[in-house]
Amino acid sequence: MxxxxxxxxxxxxxxxxxxxxxxxxxxxxxxxxxxxxxxxxxxxxxxxxxxxxxxxxxxxxxxxxxxxxxxxxxxxxxxxxxxxxxxxxxxxxxxxxxxxxxxxxxxxxxxxxxxxxxxxxxxxxxxxxxxxxxxxxxxxxxxxxxxxxxxxxxxxxxxxxxxxxxxxxxxxxxxxxxxxxxxxxxxxxxxxxxAHNAPLALAAVKNLLRHADGTPETDAFAAQREAQDTLMASADVREGMTAFAERRAPRWTGK
CATH class of the missing domain: 3.90.226.10 (2-enoyl-CoA Hydratase; Chain A, domain 1)
Structure with a gap:
């Protein structure tokens, strides 16, 4: 464009x-x-x-x-x-x-x-x-x-x-x-x-910071737990851990 x-x-x-x-x-x-x-x-x-x-x-x-x-x-x-x-x-x-x-x-x-x-x-x-x-x-x-x-x-x-x-x-x-x-x-x-970092994790960080300002701490932690649970179920987390164990750069898919 x-x-x-x-x-x-x-x-x-x-x-x-x-x-x-x-x-x-x-x-x-x-x-x-x-x-x-x-x-x-x-x-x-x-x-x-x-x-x-x-x-x-x-x-x-x-x-x-x-x-x-x-x-x-x-x-x-x-x-x-x-x-x-x-x-x-x-x-x-x-x-x-x-x-x-x-x-x-x-x-x-x-x-x-x-x-x-x-x-x-x-x-x-x-x-x-x-x-x-x-x-x-x-x-x-x-x-x-x-x-x-x-x-x-x-x-x-x-x-x-x-x-x-x-x-x-x-x-x-x-x-x-x-x-x-x-x-x-x-x-x-x-x-x-x-760009070396996981795209889903980068997006989660941005979203949490955007909405955390002025949010009660208990609500912020609840949102953080939800984000972490979503990431833990992603293919990128498995890839990140596998790449660490295999001593290679991760190949992120954003999924």
């Missing part, structure tokens, strides 16, 4: 998804949202793909919502899936943001909607919505205080001032901080690391 605004490229078992509107700093309009939705559906629907990497073309991740388009009623929100078709989507496969250049507003929220973030040290990440009379409604207000301490999240949200990729790493927002221009390569390497 490719269109003029979103490109996809299969690299081993990873789907590299690239927002390709460099003339608009990869700002998200409805066409980009539709393209991202289709790309994420491709990732989810192909059993041979194990992870995705989300990036932006020409050294910029995304400057956020295309405000000019939005003023004309062109809103990049997909019903049930949120901003860019991503921020409210419940994906089963790991998705890694590879941030170069600007990740501002909705662009930063796309990154926060991913499971892991790789950021170039000179990248710029921020939520400037309050400077335009808005709030970070694509998940920023909700997710950021769950990722970093309350007062630091409030500084992001109330001042609208950005931080560098290096600072994002210091705050724990980025899993890896790279030299400029190396975020995508590092994210692809990280994605292939994940």
């Amino acid at each position: 490719n269109n003029s605004d979103v490109r996809v490229q299969r690299i081993c078992s990873t789907l590299l998804i690239t927002i390709d509107r460099p003339q608009a700093r990869n700002a998200v309009n409805s066409a980009v949202a539709a393209g991202l939705t289709a790309a994420l559906d491709e990732l989810e629907g192909d059993s041979t793909l194990r992870a995705g990497v989300l990036a932006g073309a020409k050294g910029t991740f995304s400057a956020g919502m295309d405000l000019k388009a939005a003023l004309n009623g062109d809103l990049p929100v997909i019903p049930g899936r949120g901003f860019g078709g991503l921020t409210e989507a419940e994906l089963t496969k790991p998705l890694i943001a590879a941030v170069e250049g600007f990740a501002l507003g909705g662009g930063f929220e796309l990154a926060l909607g991913c499971d892991l973030i790789v950021a170039a040290e000179d990248a710029t990440l921020g939520l400037p919505e309050v400077k335009r009379g808005l709030i970070a409604a694509g998940g920023g207000v909700i997710r950021l205080p769950r990722r970093i301490p309350y007062h630091l999240a409030m500084e992001f949200l109330l001042t609208g001032e950005p931080v560098t990729g290096r600072r994002a790493g210091e705050l724990g927002l980025a899993n890896r901080v790279t030299a400029p221009g190396e975020a995508v390569a590092t994210a692809l390497t990280l994605a292939e690391e994940l």
Whole structure:
């Protein structure tokens, strides 16, 4: 799947998804949202793909919502899936943001909607919505205080001032901080690391973490037991144990 605004490229078992509107700093309009939705559906629907990497073309991740388009009623929100078709989507496969250049507003929220973030040290990440009379409604207000301490999240949200990729790493927002221009390569390497693990187990981890926040501990443990029982009955668990005993790499089937 490719269109003029979103490109996809299969690299081993990873789907590299690239927002390709460099003339608009990869700002998200409805066409980009539709393209991202289709790309994420491709990732989810192909059993041979194990992870995705989300990036932006020409050294910029995304400057956020295309405000000019939005003023004309062109809103990049997909019903049930949120901003860019991503921020409210419940994906089963790991998705890694590879941030170069600007990740501002909705662009930063796309990154926060991913499971892991790789950021170039000179990248710029921020939520400037309050400077335009808005709030970070694509998940920023909700997710950021769950990722970093309350007062630091409030500084992001109330001042609208950005931080560098290096600072994002210091705050724990980025899993890896790279030299400029190396975020995508590092994210692809990280994605292939994940691909060595059982896909059913990765999906179970994602699902449990997604629903555990704010859940009473007894309910969380009950959900965890159910997930573990399901995994124990899977062919992949038998394969994982057999491969360990035979001292070889497992051959996962996702069943």
